[in-house]
Amino acid sequence: MLEDTLLKLRFNRGDRDALRRIYEKYKDDLLKLAVALLNDISLAEDVVNDSFVSFAQSIGEIRLRGNLKSFLTTCVVNHARNVYRARQRKKTVGIDQAVAVKSNSIGPQQSAIFNEEYQLLKNAMAELPYEQRETIILHCLNGTKLRPIAKLQNVSVNTVKSRYRYGLDKLRSLLNSEMEK
């Protein structure tokens, strides 16, 4: 609380050390969020990098108010969504590019860091529409309440509630069938 308040003051005055400290403080959580959203470490790293570069572009220019973590989370979620959409467009280009697209997904070296249970969850999450996945990840991983998620996704709270419920329903059926195998 104290730290963020002063970091915001310093950021607003164009203090680079504050920017560095903000990065140090939130990089791990934001990287986790980006990896969960995109299932790809290198893309997630790009998203976190691009989010902080955008953030740095506003140093001394914008008056940063409100919750610092929420602000950065919004940056990462928006960048991740753009990357996801770009990747989807790329996927629809042609069959011959399918291999290249697939190679974008998590590799053996990277997958070693994930727990087996997480692998099951990740595979099930990949089956969900992106909006439902984003809602579940923001709520369950990041602890974001549904109302701020609605604001972030620019939809009503009821829509977010539906996305969350339908998403969990689908996860339940996917995970149950997976467990039965």
Next chain:
Amino acid sequence: MRSVKKIEKYVQNIYTNKFQVTMTNNFDERVISNIMNTVEEQKTKMSTTNQTNIWRTIMNNRITKFAVVAVVLAALVLSITIFDNTVQEAYAIEQTREANRGVRFIHLKYEKAVGGGDGVEDMWAQFDDNQELLHLRMNFPNSADGPKDVVWKEGKAEVWFKARKKFVVLREENMLARLKMPYKEFDPKLIVEQLYQDQNDERNQIEIQEPRSQNEPIIITLVKDGSRRVFEVDSETKLLQQVEYYWLKDGDYTFSGRTTYLDYNQSDPDIFVLNPPSDVTRIDKTTGIGLAQGDLSDDEIVVEVATQFSQALIDEDYAKAALLVEGISADQLKQAFYGQKFVRFVPIGKIVPHSNPLTRGLSIPCEIEYTLNSQTITKTGNLNVRKVQGRPDHWIIFEFAD
């Protein structure tokens, strides 16, 4: 079968306990380098954009437009000249780069097309033998703070707010860096270095007009990124005399400003001494901040700084608290903690060196209790304390860490 509620708990549990991400090597370095470069670019861009916007606003005036047309026509007429190229050796920008290496003092003036504006009008700079900035004075006749003169020397900035009748002395690195920023736009060395690079970029158009006689300057015209700059170089000394700036608007180049370099190497040390009258209030922020160490050990002074700071917050004495924190004013502290009432602030652990040794700080773990909206909140964190820069017998808080 798992219920939805169980699935929710299951997902939360996996994300909390079984999901670890390891970043690739050098990721931190890459991101930090990118964001620091972005901040640098952004600061340069901001100063250019501000200049453009101000002149766009000014050029909405009809009279100004006519004046600009007149200037452009005059420039066109002057450029249609037949030169005698048989007498002098052809000029090259490298000659001005070389001449700049001997510059130790400079006075320049910046004029905007119409009216005053909020920028620098007069500027004096002195350099050491390595061409590093030694002293700097900038006069801002129409800044947002009213007229003010700024002198930067010996790691301190002195600012004389003439209308407010205040004279402030600062020692804070970021503040100093910002005060030096405007100078970079006018530094003849940086301008000529940029010009030297611009001439090798095929996207730019550059034209050099040799003078007809020794009394006339060399004229260099650069067209780049929707702007035109006309440089006048002294044909004898090869030093920059003047730069005129034009911005492309509705297909025409409109005059936006002119920098005139008046005195090269005419050193005047008195120019870097501000002499405000006696009725001006003096605020020296370089001597009042921090807490004197006296006979206390490093650990003891850290506890003392933390204790006095916390007591000041509990007493809502923000003026005192601000003297114990780097670069934060009393008003900013008051605003930052608005609505919060500090109750308790207790050191709870051993003092350890700061995790980043470059800060040369010590960290003291604390427990903080405060009320907000009638709720009592207790948090733990670290207060990070170090010696005041340039005042090593005083200690100050430079960071909080949750």
